[in-house]
Amino acid sequence: MKLLIADDEPAVRALVHATLEGDDYVILEAGDGVEALEVSRNERPSLVLLDIMMPRLDGLEVCRQLKADPDTSEIVIVMLTAQAQDRDRDRGLAAGADDYFTKPFSPLALLDMVEQLRAHSTQTSA
Amino acid sequence: MRRLRVQLTVLLALLGLLVIAWGATIFLGARNTALSHASLQSTIDRLDQLRRRAAELEAKAGDVEFCQREYLLTGDPAALRCYQQRRKEAADLLVSVHALAAPWALLPPAADRVADAYGAWGTAVQQELDDRAASGARMRWTPTSTSRSRHWFATLRTRQADLDDLIGGLQHATSLSQGSTYRDVQRLALVTACMVLAAVTLLTIYLRRAVGAPAVALRQASGRLAGGDLHTPIDLPVENELGAVAGDLETMRWHLAGRMVRLQRLRDLSAQVVGAPSLQALCEVALAGIAPEVGAERAALGVVAGNRQLQLRAVAGFEHPDDAFERLVKAEDEIRAALPLATLRRGRVIHVTDAALESLSGPVQDLLADLGSGTGTGAVALVPLKSQGGFLGLLGLFWSRPHRLDQEQETLLGLAGNQLAGALAALLRYEEAERAAGEARAVFYGIADGVVLTDPDGRVSALNRAMEALSGWTEDAARGLPHAEVLRVTDGGGALIPDEDRPHARAIASGAPVSDQGYDVNLVTRYGREVPVAVSSAPVLDHLGQVVGGVDVVRDVSREREIDEVKTALISTVSHELRTPLTLIHGFAELLVLRDLPVERQRAAAEEVLGAARRLARLIDDLLSVSRMESGRLVLERHPLDLGALVEQTVSPFQAMASRHTLRTRITPGLPEIRGDGDRLAQILTNLIGNAIKYSPEGGEVLVAVSHDLSQVQVDVHDAGIGMSAHELGQLFEKFYRADRDEVRRSGGTGLGLYISKRLVEMHGGRIWAESTLGRGSVFSFTLPIRGDGDDA
Numbered sequence: 045m046k047l048l049i050a051d052d053e054p055a056v057r058a059l060v061h062a063t064l065e066g067d068d069y070v071i072l073e074a075g076d077g078v079e080a081l082e083v084s085r086n087e088r089p090s091l092v093l094l095d096i097m098m099p100r101l102d103g104l105e106v107c108r109q110l111k112a113d114p115d116t117s118e119i120v121i122v123m124l125t126a127q128a129q130d131r132d133r134d135r136g137l138a139a140g141a142d143d144y145f146t147k148p149f150s151p152l153a154l155l156d157m158v159e160q161l162r163a164h165s166t167q168t169s170a
Numbered sequence: 171m172r173r174l175r176v177q178l179t180v181l182l183a184l185l186g187l188l189v190i191a192w193g194a195t196i197f198l199g200a201r202n203t204a205l206s207h208a209s210l211q212s213t214i215d216r217l218d219q220l221r222r223r224a225a226e227l228e229a230k231a232g233d234v235e236f237c238q239r240e241y242l243l244t245g246d247p248a249a250l251r252c253y254q255q256r257r258k259e260a261a262d263l264l265v266s267v268h269a270l271a272a273p274w275a276l277l278p279p280a281a282d283r284v285a286d287a288y289g290a291w292g293t294a295v296q297q298e299l300d301d302r303a304a305s306g307a308r309m310r311w312t313p314t315s316t317s318r319s320r321h322w323f324a325t326l327r328t329r330q331a332d333l334d335d336l337i338g339g340l341q342h343a344t345s346l347s348q349g350s351t352y353r354d355v356q357r358l359a360l361v362t363a364c365m366v367l368a369a370v371t372l373l374t375i376y377l378r379r380a381v382g383a384p385a386v387a388l389r390q391a392s393g394r395l396a397g398g399d400l401h402t403p404i405d406l407p408v409e410n411e412l413g414a415v416a417g418d419l420e421t422m423r424w425h426l427a428g429r430m431v432r433l434q435r436l437r438d439l440s441a442q443v444v445g446a447p448s449l450q451a452l453c454e455v456a457l458a459g460i461a462p463e464v465g466a467e468r469a470a471l472g473v474v475a476g477n478r479q480l481q482l483r484a485v486a487g488f489e490h491p492d493d494a495f496e497r498l499v500k501a502e503d504e505i506r507a508a509l510p511l512a513t514l515r516r517g518r519v520i521h522v523t524d525a526a527l528e529s530l531s532g533p534v535q536d537l538l539a540d541l542g543s544g545t546g547t548g549a550v551a552l553v554p555l556k557s558q559g560g561f562l563g564l565l566g567l568f569w570s571r572p573h574r575l576d577q578e579q580e581t582l583l584g585l586a587g588n589q590l591a592g593a594l595a596a597l598l599r600y601e602e603a604e605r606a607a608g609e610a611r612a613v614f615y616g617i618a619d620g621v622v623l624t625d626p627d628g629r630v631s632a633l634n635r636a637m638e639a640l641s642g643w644t645e646d647a648a649r650g651l652p653h654a655e656v657l658r659v660t661d662g663g664g665a666l667i668p669d670e671d672r673p674h675a676r677a678i679a680s681g682a683p684v685s686d687q688g689y690d691v692n693l694v695t696r697y698g699r700e701v702p703v704a705v706s707s708a709p710v711l712d713h714l715g716q717v718v719g720g721v722d723v724v725r726d727v728s729r730e731r732e733i734d735e736v737k738t739a740l741i742s743t744v745s746h747e748l749r750t751p752l753t754l755i756h757g758f759a760e761l762l763v764l765r766d767l768p769v770e771r772q773r774a775a776a777e778e779v780l781g782a783a784r785r786l787a788r789l790i791d792d793l794l795s796v797s798r799m800e801s802g803r804l805v806l807e808r809h810p811l812d813l814g815a816l817v818e819q820t821v822s823p824f825q826a827m828a829s830r831h832t833l834r835t836r837i838t839p840g841l842p843e844i845r846g847d848g849d850r851l852a853q854i855l856t857n858l859i860g861n862a863i864k865y866s867p868e869g870g871e872v873l874v875a876v877s878h879d880l881s882q883v884q885v886d887v888h889d890a891g892i893g894m895s896a897h898e899l900g901q902l903f904e905k906f907y908r909a910d911r912d913e914v915r916r917s918g919g920t921g922l923g924l925y926i927s928k929r930l931v932e933m934h935g936g937r938i939w940a941e942s943t944l945g946r947g948s949v950f951s952f953t954l955p956i957r958g959d960g961d962d963a
Contacts, residue, residue, distance in 0.1 A: 053750055055778055059757040062767075062775060076867075097746060099867055126749035127742075147753035151760050 045162050046087060048072040050080030050103065051095040051124070056147075060093060063151035064158065077101025084110055084119060090165055091158065093145075096125040096136070104139045111140030120161060124149065174380060174410035181373050188369045192362035199355030210348045213273075214341060220270040220277070221337045224284075227267055228330045230260040231288070235323060238295050242302055253299075257292065264288055271333075274340060280333040287329045291322030384412040391419055400427040432463060436585055443593035449473065452597060453484035456565060456590050461487075463586075464579045466551065466567035470498060473563040473598065480506055480564060487568075501537050508534045514554040515561045519583045521575045522550040538568075549573040553583050555591035562594050620703075620724035623710070624653045624674070626717065640703075640726050642696035657722055660700060662690030673707035678720055683708035693724060702731045747789050751782035758782075792922045795853075799929045806847040806933055813883055813954070814841045816848060817874055820855040830869030833859070837876045842956050844883055850930045851954075854938075857923040858887040858950045866891025866947065882936070882953045890947040894940070902940055903928040927952070 047069060049060040057073045064071055072087055074080035076099040084092055084106075092110065096103035103123060110116040123136040126147040133144050145154065234256040241249035264285055271277035298315035384406050391404040400423055406416030439459030446452035449471060457469035468487035475481045482502060488494035498505070508530050510520055522530075530538070538547040549569040555562045565587065575583070614621055620637030624630055630653055633645040641648075641656065648656045653674060659667050669675055673684040685706040692700040704727050710719035758775040761767060767775065798804040814837040825833045855874070862872045870890035877884050894902065903924050931938040931952045942948035 055754045055782065056750065056757075058774075058778060059754055059761075062758070062761055062771065065771075126746045126753070147749045148756035149753065151757045152764055 045091075045158075045165070046070040046072065046089040047091040047093065047158070048074060048080065048083055048087070048089040049093045049124075050074040050077070050083075050098065050106065051093075052076055052098045053095070056095070056124075059151065060154070063155055069158075075099075077103060077106045080106050081109060084116055085113075088116070089119060091120045091122065091161060093122050093124045093154075094141070096123060096127055096132070104135060107136070107139040107141050122157070174412070177376070177380065177410075181376060185366075185369050185373055188362070188366045192359075192366050195358050195362045199358055203351055203355050206351045207348065210344050213344050216270060216273070217337050217341045217344070220267060221334065221341075223263055223267045223270060224330060224333055224337065227260060227263040227284075227288075228327070230256055230263055231291070231323070231326055231330075234260055234295070238299065242298065250299075260288070267333075276336055276340070277333070280329070280336050284326065284329045284333050287322060287326040291319060291326045294319035294322045380408070380410060381412065384408045384410075384416070388412060388416055388419070391416065395419065395423060395426075400430055432582060435459060435463065436582070436589060439586060440589040440592075443590055444596070446593060446597065448484075449594075449597060449601075450484040450486075452590065452593055453565075454486040456586070457486040457567075460567065460583065460586050463582055464551070464567065464575065465573060466569055468494075468568040470494075470566040470568075471563065471594075472566065473594065474561060480509070480511070483563075497537060501534060504534050505537075509552065509564070514552060514564060515556075517554050517556050517584070517587075519554070519575075519580050519587065520552040521580065522552065523572065523574060546570060551575060551583060553587040553590070555587050555594050557588075557591040557595040560595075562591055562598065565590060620722075620726070622648075622653065622657055622722040622724065624720045624722070626719055628653045628678075628720070630656050631719065637724060640695070640701060640724060641693060642699075653720070653722075657705075657724065658694040659703070659705060660692045660694055662692075664692075664700070666694075667691070673705050674720055674722055677707035677709050678717055681709050681711070681715070681717060693726075701726055702728045744789070744793070748786065751786040751789075754782035755779050755786070792926060795926050796922055799926070804933075806850060808845045808847055808934075810843050810845055811848050811851075812841070813844055813846075813851070813885070814876055816851055817855060817876055817885065820852050821859060821874055824859055824863060824872075828863045828872075831863055831866065832869075832871045833874075834871060835874045835876075838878065841876060841878055841883065844954050844956055846934050846954060847930075851934075854927045854930050854952065855885070855887075857927050858885075858952075861923065861950070862887050862889035862891065862948075865889065870947075878956065881957070882955050884951060884953045886949050886951045888947065888949050893944040893946050893948055894942040895944050899940055899942055903938065 045068065047064070049057050049071060050073075051057050051060075052075055054075070057075075061071055061073075070089075072083050072089060074083050078100045080092065080094065080098070080103075081101065083089075092106075094103040094106055098106075103125065107121050107123070110119055110121060120143075121141045122143040122145060123141045124145045124147065125132065125136070133146075136144050143157065145157075234253060237249050237252035237256055240246065241253055268278070268281050268285060271281040294315060298319050301315045387406050391402075391406075394402055395404075404416050404420040404423055406413050408416070436459075439456070442455045442459060443452055446455050453469055453471040456471070457466070460466060460469075466487075469485065470482060471484040471486075472480045473483045482495065482498050485491050485495050485498065513520055538550070547568050548571040551567040553565040553567065555565060567583075614623075614632065615634050617634060618636055620640040621632075621634040622630055622637055623632040630648045630651050633641075633643060633648045633656070638644055643656050654669050654672070657672075657674070659672065661667055673686045677684040683706060686704060691703055691705055693703040693705075694700055704725045706723045706725075708721050708723075709717045710721055712718045758778045762772060762775050762779075795804065817835055817837060821833055821835055824831075859872065859874060866872070866889045868891075871888070873886075873888040875886045875888070877886075928938050931954070934954050936952055936954040938950070938952040940948055940950045
């Protein structure tokens with residue numbers, strides 16, 4: 045399963061790496077919004093973990109564009125952000141995000157979520 | 171003074187006597203006339219009778235003669251009998267005539283003579299007859315006796331005629347005397363009537379002079395008095411009761427005129443005190459008005475102050491007023507204790523005479539003795555000033571000589587006190603109003619918020635200093651302009667808010683204060699600039715609750731809004747910056763605890779935790795540094811140090827972290843030692859280098875150059891990053907400033923680094939600045955003095 049982690053903070057990307065490593069995941073990385081958009085379009089990951097506050101293009105905009113494009117609208121988008129207020133959550137969901145994780149997050153919960161998603165996608169594809 | 175009564179009594183008595191005399195005269199005259207008329211009538215009647223009897227007698231004598239002659243001639247016995255008969259009747263008549271003639275003295279002799287003649291004639295006739303009888307019938311007559319009888323008959327006739335004449339004369343005289351009686355009575359009546367008339371005339375003249383004219387004069391005088399003319403003296407030169415009445419009236423007029431003059435003075439006093447502009451003027455005017463009436467030379471005005479205590483406010487008539495005022499004020503407590511305030515509150519004028527003065531307490535007595543500049547104080551009067559039932563104060567009057575107020579002066583002082591109290595009340599109200607107005611003015615002009623006052627027509631009537639500064643309008647320029655022109659406000663979107671939606675219009679319409687705080691409202695200044703403001707408006711109400719204007723309070727909230735924005739940004743930044751390391755610590759720690767990681771990955775995870783913990787610590791340090799710097803608690807620990815070595819030490823950890831960047835240092839040789847706080851200088855360098863890496867996301871070279879001249883060392887940090895606009899450069903070193911650009915927003919940072927750096931450089935006595943071109947990179951530079959004589963604190 046291919047997934048993308050977009051975060052301007054390399055340590056956060058490393059954390060996601062460390063969490064999902066060893067479970068047949070292909071983990072792609074992006075350091076800003078523009079890069080995230082490019083990688084998503086080129087690689088078509090099943091899941092994008094999107095930070096909101098990123099240089100060049102913010103996560104919400106990335107989400108909106110991905111969901112607006114029929115080619116990429118199937119991608120599951122999970123916002124992963126330090127913006128923890130309800131208002132931010134609503135804005136994220138309004139932009140088309142499928143789920144919302146606030147920092148700090150539990151890596152195991154993230155793993156659970158990704159595993160479920162993989163099981164689900166395996167079922168649908170089978 | 172009973173003269174008039176006596177005179178009148180006498181005159182009336184005289185007049186009465188005259189009238190009585192007149193009546194008596196008329197009565198007596200009438201009676202006399204009546205009486206004399208009766209006697210005369212009877213005299214006339216008797217004379218008449220006498221005359222008829224005499225005439226009958228004469229006729230009878232003729233008859234006797236005739237009958238005798240007949241007999242003589244005829245011898246007829248019948249004739250004889252006739253003769254005899256007639257003779258007898260004649261004798262009776264004669265007796266009757268005699269009897270009738272008796273009352274008059276003149277008549278009896280004449281009657282006697284007639285009787286004598288009759289007797290002689292009778293005898294002669296008888297003789298003739300006897301002769302006849304003797305001679306027989308042949309002879310008819312005898313010559314002797316006949317001639318005799320004839321003689322006597324003639325005599326008789328003559329004498330009868332005399333008697334008749336006498337009677338006629340008497341009759342005439344009687345009728346004459348009757349006429350004279352009438353004339354006498356008429357004359358007497360006329361004379362007394364004239365006398366009565368004269369007396370009445372005299373009485374009238376007298377009454378006119380003694381009573382009438384003075385009465386008219388009195389009536390005129392009393393009329394003048396009643397008409398209010400108190401100036402014309404009443405002078406009646408009559409020495410009787412009326413004169414006395416006039417004298418009394420004059421006395422009355424004099425008193426009234428005096429009272430009127432005093433009333434007039436009181437009125438003048440009232441007019442003057444009403445116009446008095448101050449308590450001092452009131453005191454002086456009061457003394458000037460009262461002094462002519464009662465003779466007091468000095469006055470002091472005490473007023474009940476806000477704390478309900480009587481306080482001296484003004485003095486007048488003193489040679490050294492300031493000195494007197496001071497002395498009186500110093501002794502105020504003793505004076506208050508000595509004053510009979512309860513009586514004064516009841517409105518009674520109190521007169522302190524010589525004897526009472528001596529019973530006063532020592533200090534007050536000494537003060538009073540001294541007040542008159544050596545002449546002492548002989549008497550004091552205390553006039554309470556009461557208005558509408560309230561005790562407002564006290565006017566003290568001082569005499570240098572002993573003086574005793576009479577009843578009238580006391581009344582006058584009471585009245586004057588009333589007049590003064592009215593003026594005093596007005597003055598106190600005015601003072602209070604002035605004070606309140608002064609307070610309001612001070613508040614209005616001194617308040618830090620802009621305030622605009624408008625009149626009922628919505629035109630600006632006043633503008634305070636803060637509003638002038640805020641709006642760019644001067645009070646003079648704005649006065650009279652429509653309110654909406656001076657106070658133009660726009661909403662958050664920049665559109666002018668229509669008049670009817672402004673707080674001002676809503677406050678006027680509702681009659682209650684309206685506040686717009688919390689909305690995005692901008693004030694458009696006179697020159698078009700927009701300033702964020704909070705506007706509160708309130709209607710100005712008069713005592714009836716009618717709207718007579720409006721007041722707008724305009725607060726410049728640009729600072730608040732800025733702070734608000736900064737606060738929001740800070741919270742957002744801090745929360746983001748805190749959450750990121752926390753996420754790492756939490757995440758890696760969880761992995762370490764819950765997952766079986768290979769050893770080398772465990773180590774990497776632990777290093778991540780450590781790095782994140784350091785980052786957290788740095789952020790907290792930054793926040794604490796700012797807090798300590800701002801509260802003045804940050805103290806530099808300065809030591810001699812080698813800046814070149816410090817730069818190298820600081821750069822090296824970055825070289826490992828920044829893989830995309832090339833970090834280089836260029837340190838000129840022979841760098842002098844400086845004095846500084848190594849930790850703080852490292853903090854500055856870390857910050858600048860960190861920024862250079864952070865804001866050059868594309869990588870590139872970061873050069874840290876250290877150079878020096880004679881007085882200072884300069885450090886420059888070059889990068890080839892995103893750069894900054896001139897506007898951003900201007901605000902760069904402000905606290906929490908973060909350029910409003912995505913690149914900056916998306917990159918982490920507290921907005922505190924440069925602020926802290928600037929403060930630290932300045933504490934070292936140096937200077938920090940930046941040069942930059944947007945898109946090309948920036949150079950941040952700071953200097954430090956070599957001699958280390960900067961601020962040690």
